[in-house]
Amino acid sequence: MxxxxxxxxxxxxxxxxxxxxxxxxxxxxxxxxxxxxxxxxxxxxxVEKLRQAYDTVMSNHPKVALQYGPTEGYRPLREWVVSDFKARGVDITVDNVLVVSGSQQALDLIGKLFIDEGSKVVLESPSYLGAIQSFNQFGPTYAAVPTDELGLVPEGLTDEIAKDARFLYALPNFQNPTGRTLNLERRIALVKRCAELNLPLIEDDPYGELRFEGEALPGLFALSQQYGGTVIRMGSFSKVLAPGMRIGFVIAPEAIIAKMVQLKQATDLHTASITQMAVYEAVKDGFLxxxxxxxxxxxxxxxxxxxxxxxxxxxxxxxxxxxxxxxxxxxxxxxxxxxxxxxxxxxxxxxxxxxxxxxxxxxxxxxxxxxxxxxxxxxxxxxxxxxxxxxxxxxxx
Amino acid sequence: MxxxxxxxxxxxxxxxxxxxxxxxxxxxxxxxxxxxxxxxxxxxxxVEKLRQAYDTVMSNHPKVALQYGPTEGYRPLREWVVSDFKARGVDITVDNVLVVSGSQQALDLIGKLFIDEGSKVVLESPSYLGAIQSFNQFGPTYAAVPTDELGLVPEGLTDEIAKDARFLYALPNFQNPTGRTLNLERRIALVKRCAELNLPLIEDDPYGELRFEGEALPGLFALSQQYGGTVIRMGSFSKVLAPGMRIGFVIAPEAIIAKMVQLKQATDLHTASITQMAVYEAVKDGFLxxxxxxxxxxxxxxxxxxxxxxxxxxxxxxxxxxxxxxxxxxxxxxxxxxxxxxxxxxxxxxxxxxxxxxxxxxxxxxxxxxxxxxxxxxxxxxxxxxxxxxxxxxxxx
Incomplete structure (x- = not known):
C-alpha cells in the first residue's frame, strides 16, 4: 500500500x-x-469487413473522421441504431440515442447521472462485477433483489428494497455472471413494478444478439413503451463486431439522454469520430x-x-x-x-x-x-x- | 428545465x-x-499517413487491434512516449505512462483521483473551461492563483490559497484561453513552491508541440525530477495528429499511475486498441x-x-x-x-x-x-x- x-x-x-x-x-x-x-x-x-470500413472512411471522409465531433455521437450511426430498433418495433428517434465509448462508459455515466455519496442502488444478486466497480466510484450503498434459477424475481423487489433507491440495474439476457435469461412474464412484471415505484430501470444488454437457442424476447425498454416507467437501455458493438473498438450506445428518454450528453462532454468530450464512422460503415448495409x-x-x-x-x-x-x-x-x-x-x-x-x-x-x-x-x-x-x-x-x- | x-x-x-x-x-x-x-x-x-497506419494495423495485427486490451494502454505506444520523453531528458519508464481517451478523460480521472465533495482545487484565473467542467462533476470548491501578462504568478500561491487544496492545475504552454507561456524562472518557482506545500501539480500540455516561436522550455514534470514535488503531466495526440482519434496520455509517478489505472478500468475499461495501435504505427518511425x-x-x-x-x-x-x-x-x-x-x-x-x-x-x-x-x-x-x-x-x- x-x-x-x-x-x-x-x-x-x-x-x-x-x-x-x-x-x-x-x-x-x-x-x-x-x-x-x-x-x-x-x-x-x-476482420476484412472492418479493414475495409476503416479504409473507406479514411478515403472518403478523412477530415470528419479525424476532427472533433458532437458529444451525442456520429449522427448516421445513431440513425442506424434507431432503424435497427424500429425494425423490432421499438419506437425511438435519434434524440433517444447516445453513442458511448463501450458499455463500461455507459455504466460510468449512469453512476454520474444517479449516484450521490450514500445513494441506494438496487442490483440483482449476483450482478455484473464491472457494473459494481463502476458504481462504487460514486459511493453508493447497495440493496439486492433476489434471483432464482429463472433470474431476477420481480416480486422480490419489495417496497423496502426500492425505498429511496436511485435505480435498479439488470441484465435480462444471458446474464453476466449466471447466463440466465429473464422470461417474458418476469420482464413485464419487472417493468410494471418499477413503473409503479417510479424506479428507473437500467437494462444492460451486451449479449442480446448472441442468442443461439429459442426466440428473442422483447427488451425492457421496449416493454416500457407499453407498460410505462423509465428504462435506460445499454447496448454495445463489442460482442457483435469487436470490443477493441470500444463502441456502445445508450437508448433512453430524450431528457435523460440530454443529461447524459452533458456528463459525457465533461468525461471525454466524445467517442472517437473515426471509430464510430468505421462501425457505421461496417453495419450500414445489413452486414450483421x-x-x-x-x-x-x-x-x-x-x-x-x-x-x-x-x-x-x-x-x-x-x-x-x-x-x-x-x-x-x-x-x-x-x-x-x-x-x-x-x-x-x-x-x-x-x-x-x-x-x-x-x-x-x-x-x-x-x-x-x-x-x-x-x-x-x-x-x-x-x-x-x-x-x-x-x-x-x-x-x- | x-x-x-x-x-x-x-x-x-x-x-x-x-x-x-x-x-x-x-x-x-x-x-x-x-x-x-x-x-x-x-x-x-x-490523412494519408493515418489511412496507411490503420490499414497496416488491420492487415498485420487485426486480432489484437479488435480485442480487449490492457487498461494501461498499448505497450508499444507507452514505450514510444517513454522514448520521446527520454529524448528530451525526462527520465521515465513505461510504468509512468497511462494512455487515455483524449486529454478530457485525463481531467475526468484527475477529478476522480483527487476530488471529494467540497475539496478545494486551485486553478489559474482564467483557466481552461473544459477542465472546470470536468472537475465540477465531483463537487469541488475553487481557489484561484493570480495571473499577469506572463501567466501564473508563483508568489501568488499563498499558504492560504494552498491550504487543504487537493491540487493545482496549470497550462504552462500557450495557455487556453490566454495563449500565454510561463517562463523558465516561473516554472522553477512554481514547481519548488508546490513541492514545499506537498501540493500535487497537474501540468496540462496539449499545445506544447505547437510552438512556432522561440525555444521550447522544460515542462513542469521534467523540472520536478530536479526540484522535487509531485507533477502529473497530461499530453495528447489531438493537436499533433488528429483529435478525432481521442488519444492522450498521462505521465506521473508510478503509484499515481497505478491508482489512475484502477479508476480508468471502472470508467471505460481501456482506450480502443485499434486506435492506439494506429497512432503508434503512425508515429513510431519519427513521422512527427x-x-x-x-x-x-x-x-x-x-x-x-x-x-x-x-x-x-x-x-x-x-x-x-x-x-x-x-x-x-x-x-x-x-x-x-x-x-x-x-x-x-x-x-x-x-x-x-x-x-x-x-x-x-x-x-x-x-x-x-x-x-x-x-x-x-x-x-x-x-x-x-x-x-x-x-x-x-x-x-x-
Whole structure:
C-alpha cells in the first residue's frame, strides 16, 4: 500500500486492484487453460469487413473522421441504431440515442447521472462485477433483489428494497455472471413494478444478439413503451463486431439522454469520430444479418462442448450449472461448504485451469456467497475445453 | 428545465448545457465567421499517413487491434512516449505512462483521483473551461492563483490559497484561453513552491508541440525530477495528429499511475486498441519530426494574419491582446466597462462573427470578469480572418 504526502479522494483511497484484473494476469500464463476471461472469440471478428470500413472512411471522409465531433455521437450511426430498433418495433428517434465509448462508459455515466455519496442502488444478486466497480466510484450503498434459477424475481423487489433507491440495474439476457435469461412474464412484471415505484430501470444488454437457442424476447425498454416507467437501455458493438473498438450506445428518454450528453462532454468530450464512422460503415448495409448467425453458431458449438464436458466429468459432484440460451457464460453452484475463492489458487497451480469465483459478483459484501464460479465457453478450443473441465472436476472430487 | 419523477445525482441536477457547446452550435451557421472553435486545423491532419497506419494495423495485427486490451494502454505506444520523453531528458519508464481517451478523460480521472465533495482545487484565473467542467462533476470548491501578462504568478500561491487544496492545475504552454507561456524562472518557482506545500501539480500540455516561436522550455514534470514535488503531466495526440482519434496520455509517478489505472478500468475499461495501435504505427518511425514543422508553420502564418488584422482594425479601441508563441488562441482584454458575454449575440447577429467570451474561464463565479474574449486563429482562412476581425472591431467602436 503506497502512502502519499497529499490527499486522494475517498474513492481513490479505497480503490483496490480488481479481482478480474488479477485473474486476467493469471490467464496470460500459456500453461493455464482459462475459462476466466470475458473476451469474445476473435474467431468471430469480421476482420476484412472492418479493414475495409476503416479504409473507406479514411478515403472518403478523412477530415470528419479525424476532427472533433458532437458529444451525442456520429449522427448516421445513431440513425442506424434507431432503424435497427424500429425494425423490432421499438419506437425511438435519434434524440433517444447516445453513442458511448463501450458499455463500461455507459455504466460510468449512469453512476454520474444517479449516484450521490450514500445513494441506494438496487442490483440483482449476483450482478455484473464491472457494473459494481463502476458504481462504487460514486459511493453508493447497495440493496439486492433476489434471483432464482429463472433470474431476477420481480416480486422480490419489495417496497423496502426500492425505498429511496436511485435505480435498479439488470441484465435480462444471458446474464453476466449466471447466463440466465429473464422470461417474458418476469420482464413485464419487472417493468410494471418499477413503473409503479417510479424506479428507473437500467437494462444492460451486451449479449442480446448472441442468442443461439429459442426466440428473442422483447427488451425492457421496449416493454416500457407499453407498460410505462423509465428504462435506460445499454447496448454495445463489442460482442457483435469487436470490443477493441470500444463502441456502445445508450437508448433512453430524450431528457435523460440530454443529461447524459452533458456528463459525457465533461468525461471525454466524445467517442472517437473515426471509430464510430468505421462501425457505421461496417453495419450500414445489413452486414450483421449475415455475420451474426456465424457468431451464434460458433458460440452454440462452444457452449455445447462445455456442457458435454461438464456432464461427463462432474458426475457424482454436488453441483448444478446453468444452460444458457446465448451469451458467453455458464454458472456453477456447489454446496455451501465449497469456497471457490479459496480454491482458485489450487485450480491454477495444481490443475492448470482458471475460472472466476462467484463471490465478487454479489453486491452485499457483508453476506458473502462463496459456492459459485463462472466459466466462459467462448475462446477456448474444443480439446482444451474437455481437458480443462476434466481437470477442474478433479479439484472438486 | 425537465423534471423527473425520480431523483438524479446532485451533479446531474445542477449540470447545464455548456457555454462552449452552445457557441459551437452558432459556429455551424455558414454565414458566421467563427473564431470561437477550439478545433485544430484539418489542413494539418496527416490523412494519408493515418489511412496507411490503420490499414497496416488491420492487415498485420487485426486480432489484437479488435480485442480487449490492457487498461494501461498499448505497450508499444507507452514505450514510444517513454522514448520521446527520454529524448528530451525526462527520465521515465513505461510504468509512468497511462494512455487515455483524449486529454478530457485525463481531467475526468484527475477529478476522480483527487476530488471529494467540497475539496478545494486551485486553478489559474482564467483557466481552461473544459477542465472546470470536468472537475465540477465531483463537487469541488475553487481557489484561484493570480495571473499577469506572463501567466501564473508563483508568489501568488499563498499558504492560504494552498491550504487543504487537493491540487493545482496549470497550462504552462500557450495557455487556453490566454495563449500565454510561463517562463523558465516561473516554472522553477512554481514547481519548488508546490513541492514545499506537498501540493500535487497537474501540468496540462496539449499545445506544447505547437510552438512556432522561440525555444521550447522544460515542462513542469521534467523540472520536478530536479526540484522535487509531485507533477502529473497530461499530453495528447489531438493537436499533433488528429483529435478525432481521442488519444492522450498521462505521465506521473508510478503509484499515481497505478491508482489512475484502477479508476480508468471502472470508467471505460481501456482506450480502443485499434486506435492506439494506429497512432503508434503512425508515429513510431519519427513521422512527427517531419510532420510537426508543417503544422507549426501553418499555425504561425495563421497567427500572423490575425495579429496583423488586429493591429489594422483595433486602433483607437481600448484593448490589449496577447502575442502567443504557439498554440491556437489569442486573448483580448478590454476596459472593464465592456461585457463580452452580453455583446456576443450582437457580434453574431450584426457582425456575423463569433468568439468565446472570457467569463466562463474564470473559476470564481462570484467574482465575474467580463472584459475578455478568446479568439482561435487556426481554422479560418486568411481572407475571412481579415473580414472577421474588421467586423469585430466595428462592434467595439
Amino acid at each position: 503506497t502512502t502519499f504526502n497529499f490527499s486522494l479522494s475517498k474513492r481513490a483511497s479505497t480503490a483496490t486492484s480488481s479481482v478480474i484484473r488479477e485473474i486476467l494476469k493469471v490467464t496470460e500464463r500459456p500453461d493455464v487453460i482459462s475459462f476466466a476471461g470475458g473476451l469474445p472469440s476473435p474467431e468471430g471478428f469480421p 444479418t449475415e455475420h451474426l448467425p456465424k457468431v451464434r453458431e460458433l458460440y452454440k458449438r462452444q457452449c455445447g462442448y462445455m456442457l458435454e464436458a461438464l456432464e461427463e466429468n462432474f458426475k457424482g459432484i454436488d453441483v448444478t450449472w446453468t444452460h444458457p440460451s446465448g451469451g458467453m457464460f455458464l454458472w456453477l453452484t456447489f454446496n455451501e461448504s465449497i469456497n471457490t475463492t479459496e480454491l482458485l489458487p489450487r485450480a491454477v497451480d495444481e490443475q492448470k485451469v482458471a475460472y472466476v469465483p462467484g463471490q465478487p459478483f454479489y453486491p452485499l459484501a457483508d453476506k458473502p456467497v462463496t459456492n459459485n464460479l463462472r466459466l466462459s465457453f467462448v475462446t477456448v478450443p474444443e480439446d482444451k475445453i474437455r481437458t480443462g473441465i476434466a481437470n477442474l472436476a478433479k479439484l472438486f472430487k | 425537465t423534471t423527473f419523477n425520480f431523483s438524479l445525482s446532485k451533479r446531474a441536477s445542477t449540470a447545464t448545457s455548456s457555454v462552449i457547446r452552445e457557441i459551437l452550435k452558432v459556429t455551424e451557421r455558414p454565414d458566421v465567421i467563427s473564431f470561437a472553435g477550439g478545433l485544430p486545423s484539418p489542413e494539418g491532419f496527416p 519530426t517531419e510532420h510537426l514543422p508543417k503544422v507549426r508553420e501553418l499555425y504561425k502564418r495563421q497567427c500572423g494574419y490575425m495579429l496583423e488584422a488586429l493591429e489594422e482594425n483595433f486602433k483607437g479601441i481600448d484593448v490589449t491582446w496577447t502575442h502567443p508563441s504557439g498554440g491556437m488562441f489569442l486573448w483580448l482584454t478590454f476596459n472593464e466597462s465592456i461585457n463580452t458575454t452580453e455583446l456576443l449575440p450582437r457580434a453574431v447577429d450584426e457582425q456575423k462573427v463569433a468568439y468565446v467570451p472570457g467569463q466562463p474561464f474564470y473559476p470564481l463565479a462570484d467574482k465575474p470578469v467580463t472584459n475578455n474574449l478568446r479568439l482561435s486563429f487556426v481554422t479560418v482562412p486568411e481572407d475571412k480572418i481579415r473580414t472577421g476581425i474588421a467586423n469585430l472591431a466595428k462592434l467595439f467602436k
